[in-house]
Amino acid sequence: MKKFKYIFLSAVLIGFTACSEDDYDYSPTAEPLPELTTGSLDFSKYVAVGASFTAGFTDNALFINAQENSFPNILSQQFAFSNGGSFTQPLMSDNIGGLLYSGNVITNPRLFFNGSGPVGLPATPTTETTSVLSGPFNNMGVPGAKSFHLIAPGYGNLAGVPVGAANPYYARMASSPNATIIGDAVAQSPTFFTLSEVGGNDVLAYATSGGTGVDQTGNLDPSTYGGNDITDPNVFAQVFSGLVDGLTANGAKGALANVPYITNLSHFTTVPHNPLSPANPSFGPLIPTLNGVFGQLNQVYAYLQSVGAISNAAERSVVFSSTEASAVVIKDETLTDISAQMIGVLNASPTFPAFVESFGLPAAAAPLVANLLGSIYGQTRQATSAELLVLPSSSIIGTVNTTTFAYLQSQGLPESLAGQFSVEGVTNPLADKWVLLPSEQLAIKNATDAYNMTIDAVAASKGLAVVDFKGILEEASATGISDSDFTLTTDLVTGGLVSLDGVHLTARGYAVMANKFLEAIDMTYGSNFIAAGVKANTGDYPTNYSPTLQ
Structure with missing residues (x-):
């Protein structure tokens, strides 16, 4: 019976083909992808400069798997199909997250989902800040760094960490106690660079503290170095222009990312203004x-x-x-x-x-x-819905x-x-x-708009690519953003884009971000990463990490 069935099916197909040979083509319809072309782009020394997103910070911590799934590391893997060189990162010691300073816990382990909500991993960090790593590092993403921190000497001085005058993440990777983040990046003579989320922490600390200047986030993206006030847009403009001047001084090309409205993140949209239910027996x-x-x-x-x-x-x-x-x-x-x-x-x-x-x-x-x-x-x-x-x-x-x-x-x-x-x-x-409050939200929006005007102007003057991270996040929070077979939203836990801390991205979110960088690079420099299929497959990246991963 099986043989008869297949013979019958073949006869039917032949019959249809004979009846209308011009209308039916059973040859494969998918056209082969073009070969990757990158023109004059040189990825042999790719250096990524930025803050938490660049580092791969997720679930309220930095840890090895998250760093390996950072968007710059994902980008470097695509650049390797052209002329990309090696890409080094200041890896943490574990997948627990958190930091020690002289044996004392100074930032907490990562969050995980326990079935009902995000909770802290019941483990002790093993990454010792005072054990300074030997660089240089292609990934110069420093969690918590504001724009002006990137040019601040001593921001990586170990002696300043206990008093909040220095950043522990940079202290464990700085080339010297008096080094600057941008200095360590430029010293590597990058041929291509990304400069991302500069300006994000300049408003984030103010936002996460409810506009009070008082940190209420535990160690969430420790952006308290230098206070929680919004950075003056004029200061930002001067700093950002200097950063790009330094990175392009030797002719390097690059891609910038603008600043999103951080109030679209689930850290600010998850808790309703009206959570007091009459069905609650305690209320x-x-x-x-x-x-x-x-x-x-x-x-x-x-x-x-x-x-x-x-x-x-x-x-x-x-x-x-x-x-x-x-x-x-x-x-x-x-x-x-x-x-x-x-x-x-x-x-x-x-x-x-x-x-x-x-x-x-x-x-x-x-x-x-x-x-x-x-x-x-x-x-x-x-409260009203405006809060x-x-x-x-x-x-x-x-x-x-x-x-x-x-x-x-x-x-x-x-x-x-x-x-x-x-x-x-x-x-x-x-x-x-x-x-x-609405007035505080307006202050954040006005500063963000001013930062983005600077970023757009600098990018235009230098001929650099720009990733519209602001537009991406707006789309994700409104309707969801699609990449491959996935539609990601900013919903906490279930949305797939934003990690358990409500601010930073998941690994899948960072893969989306890497692809958006490739799109911007293609558009500006005439390469064809996306058309050639040289991009991250978002399905290969997780949205949550197991608590057993340590």
């Missing part, structure tokens, strides 16, 4: 009581509006829904501080002592409670703020009442360090 039953308390304050806001002290009482009013998720309560330092006015109104209210007694306190405690309520809620409101909550806030919303708890107890409140008024995002307003 839902308390809603009537909470609304009773805030109802008193809402009346104060309404009165202050009526006398002209504030313009919009509704903006400050807090109401928790019993049918849908409610927004967290935040401190908004852009609001007029009306603490003194609130205290005055509460103390003058004839019904306030009875309200105080409803909490089991004596009426004589009314002035104390008025002072506490005024000081806590003088600049507060519920962005940073990823670490997910672990503190709904928990008791121990500092507030201790303070309220010190003011005479009993333990139970102090605890009730110390719940983060509910009765204890989320501090600004957990929230990016």
Whole structure:
């Protein structure tokens, strides 16, 4: 039967071919790929300069497998099909991640997904910062480096690491204590270079700290060296122009990457502004009581509006829904501080002592409670969809703020009442360090736009390729970005593009980035990496690393 079936099928195919020989062509239709051509491009000495992305930082750490999957290393593998030379990296000692300094842990191990969320690897780092490596290194990506750090002598001085005056990642690879990152790169006389994510850390530290200048990220991309303020665009312009001048001084060609809107990353888009669900047994039953308390304050806001002290009482009013998720309560330092006015109104209210007694306190405690309520809620409101909550806030919303708890107890409140008024995002307003306000987001956007204007102008003046990393991230966050058979988004854990820390890319994300560099190189210099099929196969790169990888 098998033989008969195949003979019959052959007869059918012959019949169709005979009937319409001109309309059916059963020869292979895929055309052979063209040979790779790179023209005058010389990849014999490729040097990559940048920060965390260049280094391969992922899952909140740097480790061997991540470095091997860094986009510059992936690029070097494609350059090897032309005239590319060897590509060396300052490899870590393990796949645990994290750093030691004289045996003490100074940055933590990498994150892994435990089935419910990102958690730290339960292991101890083995990479000792004081064991300085012998270079030079083609990969000059230094996690945490801001634009001006690339030209700063002493940024790799081991003596400065314990006091935050130097970067431990650069300290273990610097050619000398007084060396500069750009100096070590230029000294290698690169024939081709990439200069990427310069400017990213110049706004990232400000963003991850909620615009406060206070780091809340643990050791996430340790960009605190030099403070968390946004770098002045004029300073950036001067530094960036100098970097490119140095890298092109001997005629090297290269590719630059612009700066994305980092607020599109999952570090800023994962935690909703309204995570308080009435179905939560720890929150839902308390809603009537909470609304009773805030109802008193809402009346104060309404009165202050009526006398002209504030313009919009509704903006400050807090109401928790019993049918849908409610927004967290935040401190908004852009609001007029009306603490003194609130205290005055509460103390003058004839019904306030009875309200105080409803909490089991004596009426004589009314002035104390008025002072506490005024000081806590003088600049507060519920968050809106315009706010962005940073990823670490997910672990503190709904928990008791121990500092507030201790303070309220010190003011005479009993333990139970102090605890009730110390719940983060509910009765204890989320501090600004957990929230990016619209004004802070605008400051980040304006700086990023200014940086990108500089990058575009410098690239045009030097005839360099530019990777539109900003556009790539916008596309990924809006609709997803496709590469090979994969569509990647910025969703945390499931999106495939952004790693578990919510800021840096996965290995697959870095493969996509490498391909985008190849596209830009083809477009600018007339090579044909993409057309020739000389590119990274994104499916070969993981989106998560196993916790057993150490």
